[in-house]
Amino acid sequence: MKRLAALLSGTLFGIGLSVSGMLNPAKVIGFLDVAGDWDPTLAFVMGGALLVTGPIMPVILRRSRPLLAARFDLPTKKTLDARLLGGAALFGVGWGLSGFCPGPAVAALVPALMGGLPAVFVFTGSMVAGMFLYGRLARNQTQDLSRRRATSSQAASEARP
């Protein structure tokens, strides 16, 4: 059932991306290019989505649990940190250079495959590589940290008489 729900939501998400025109990076750049021939469509897409999520999400989150799962899985961090803002800035550079963010980059693989657009595969492949690289670095970091913690607690226990 949970997988069926994910399929339904994903399908609607894919249709929404296509209908909105946001699959097309040229259109996204048309929004980001405020000094050029500005195309405000993206603001209408965000506005339309927020019109639904804004009022409905708080109502859903007031329930004790989702319909098909044991609990809501939500981010717990509350503070602004360098990782959040630095990550957002790196993403902004890549988004501005290409006009692709992750959703459209995945969805655009379909028209790319149907119409022969290898450039989309280049972008999405690199994006997945970037995610993989982050995952590896983050894993190494936690391993280093736990190793350091292990050695320092070992040192502490050895220092004890």
Added chain:
Amino acid sequence: MEDFTPVSGLIGGLMLGAATVLLLWLNGRLAGISGIVGGIVNPKGGDRGWRVVFVMGILLGTFVSTLVAGGRLVQVQASIPVLVAAGLLVGFGTRLGSGCTSGHGLCGLSRLSRRSVAATMVFFAVAMATVFLVRHVI
């Protein structure tokens, strides 16, 4: 403003919103695409299944839309080396910053999350500055 399409933009946006509330209401998950794809690329725990199915849904929905709409929905203007660099930045940056246009921009803003509001302002501002530099300065 020759390409301005507010009606289809608004309708598409309503559908994105509906998809987001559906996933939260049924599965208790936020529809943040970078997080969902990131969890497939670097799996943690045993929850890869619904992520793969969700991505398959995106591909299915886009396939149906492309069949119906026909024509070219996608125009890529950047060169291949720029696309490689941009892809790495988007992939790495969204994971480091815990979200993208859907996770921070859509879900986060609706939950009035301080982190998401800040991240959304940063990536929109930086993306606009990048486009300005590329199109009007360099």
